[in-house]
Amino acid sequence: MVTHTVIISDRAKDNITVYTKEPAFLVIADRTDLKALKYLEEANKAGIYILLGENQRYVGQASNKIYERLAAHHLDENKSWWNQIIFFGREDGHLDKSQTDYLEKKLIEEFKKTELQLDNNTVGNRSYIEKTSKIKADNIWNLAQEIMDEVAHINIFETTITDEENGTGQYFIELEGHKISGKNYRDNQKQFFLFLLKNSRYRKLVEEFCLNGKPTPSHCIGNEPSIRPNGMNYTAELEKNMYLYVHLSTKERRKSIQNFANAVGLKIIFHWD
Numbered sequence: 001m002v003t004h005t006v007i008i009s010d011r012a013k014d015n016i017t018v019y020t021k022e023p024a025f026l027v028i029a030d031r032t033d034l035k036a037l038k039y040l041e042e043a044n045k046a047g048i049y050i051l052l053g054e055n056q057r058y059v060g061q062a063s064n065k066i067y068e069r070l071a072a073h074h075l076d077e078n079k080s081w082w083n084q085i086i087f088f089g090r091e092d093g094h095l096d097k098s099q100t101d102y103l104e105k106k107l108i109e110e111f112k113k114t115e116l117q118l119d120n121n122t123v124g125n126r127s128y129i130e131k132t133s134k135i136k137a138d139n140i141w142n143l144a145q146e147i148m149d150e151v152a153h154i155n156i157f158e159t160t161i162t163d164e165e166n167g168t169g170q171y172f173i174e175l176e177g178h179k180i181s182g183k184n185y186r187d188n189q190k191q192f193f194l195f196l197l198k199n200s201r202y203r204k205l206v207e208e209f210c211l212n213g214k215p216t217p218s219h220c221i222g223n224e225p226s227i228r229p230n231g232m233n234y235t236a237e238l239e240k241n242m243y244l245y246v247h248l249s250t251k252e253r254r255k256s257i258q259n260f261a262n263a264v265g266l267k268i269i270f271h272w273d
Contacts, residue, residue: 174269
């Protein structure tokens with residue numbers, strides 16, 4: 001069981017979370033909180049870090065200070081895609097180079113088994129690790145996984161790609177003589193709202209419906225993006241300061257659109273069969 005959880009507030013938002021279970025720690029943070037991480041004790045220890053974007057990952061290691069590696073990646077124009085950070089290590093900071101090499105390589109291999117895009121150019125460093133050190137390193141990774149699974153409820157190996165996004169048929173929503181189509185259910189949802197925003201008659205309805213905050217499955221438009229700690233973006237940007245909640249099953253997506261239509265008084269017909 002995780003002994004304690006610490007939330008560090010930055011800009012009045014709880015964006016940095018520190019979990020500990022002796023002898024391991026695990027930290028979850030937004031990219032925008034990088035400056036605050038500089039002063040976090042755990043970020044100044046050796047460990048393994050994972051940069052997370054919607055369907056992209058990068059695994060790295062730090063034999064000294066994790067923060068220094070994160071700061072370097074933040075300045076790298078080729079790594080503009082990440083928005084979340086997860087890193088872990090030992091509370092006492094005692095992870096040696098053979099252990100970080102081993103863990104980095106282990107995670108790279110795990111990510112290669114998924115449909116996620118891995119930004120690592122190598123398979124990791126191969127170095128000798130003695131049996132006892134390997135057992136201790138595995139224990140740290142097992143504790144990190146336990147924290148993510150049982151407490152933080154994060155699946156870093158999850159992808160947003162679903163079968164419905166790969167459809168080749170035509171799907172459309174009928175609205176007062178207009179047929180708004182999309183290449184799949186999600187695209188049809190997005191195209192429907194883009195159509196409304198481009199039409200002066202409907203735009204005001206969308207603007208009035210828009211939440212002051214993150215959208216939800218039941219209220220699908222908001223003025224802030226909804227990004228999970230694993231880097232998965234649950235929203236699509238329609239325009240500046242307007243986001244559509246899209247991480248839904250087909251049934252939930254249809255219900256979400258219908259909730260909007262009912263709320264603003266529009267009669268729509270789905271052609272999704």
